[in-house]
Amino acid sequence: MLAQAPRTSLADSAANSIRAEISAGRWAVGSRIPVEPQLALLLGVSRGTVREAVKTLVSRGLLEVRQGSGTYVRSGFDPSANLQKMRRASLRDQFEVRRALEVEAARLAAVRHTAKDLRNLRALLERRGLPDASDGGASFIQRDLDFHLAIVDVSGNLALAETCRFITGYIKDTIASSMGTSLPEPDQAAHASIVEAIASRDPDRAAEAVRAFMAPMIDALSKAEP
Incomplete structure (x- = not known):
């Protein structure tokens, strides 16, 4: 199960939790990650916080949002x-x-x-x-x-x-x-x-x-x- 994000810097912590799943290989490159409501539940944060976390990981090249399809793992390497x-x-x-x-x-x-x-x-x-x-x-x-x-x-x-x-x-x-x-x-x-x-x-x-x-x-x- 995903580690719940601490209450400080929630979006960053949520992004770190998602990145950890990718790095561990539990979410493989090319696979679709859980939908926003499910991620919010798993991480113990709001859907708004999930959106910010996903946006951060998209900007870093780890995730890719495909309209009408979902959010997919684009890379397992974080260049930040x-x-x-x-x-x-x-x-x-x-x-x-x-x-x-x-x-x-x-x-x-x-x-x-x-x-x-x-x-x-x-x-x-x-x-x-x-x-x-x-x-x-x-x-x-x-x-x-x-x-x-x-x-x-x-x-x-x-x-x-x-x-x-x-x-x-x-x-x-x-x-x-x-x-x-x-x-x-x-x-x-x-x-x-x-x-x-x-x-x-x-x-x-x-x-x-x-x-x-x-x-x-x-x-x-x-x-x-x-």
Whole structure:
């Protein structure tokens, strides 16, 4: 029987109990977990708490909600611990990893893009607009992230796209770091230069555009960090 969740941090505790069932192999990958009312009874929590727990595990890639069918075990591996370790890396390290991924994405996008892909990138760039801190910058960060992830999608490399989505929170941290700080934020022209380099179908030019885009931020951090 599932261990009932303690009364503190109920949603997190419920998520931990569900994860323990998955890790122990009692709920195998591909299997459907008990429905919400049954989970609430097993865990001794409300259905609202169960929904929050499931939402947490969906975001971590362990569960998958299929509309009209139920909630299924997607993976037995919880990457959250690895992500926490990555987030303890220095900001310079984070930017260097992001640069490595986006350079390769741009190279592949230059070779594989379609006319429709270019139209989408330009539309996302226009939608990105200028930084807006009215909501703490959250909307702008998401628009900027959408633009960069679209380039990764245009690369046509699923493993690369999934890797970038795996560290989405990590990428958001690097975007947020240049808002309201002395760290230089690339302007619209810098972003547009990447799109135009991709449009040229020259992979070396596309790669160089991303390196030039990242250089001011990484240089600034290299001077600030030991």
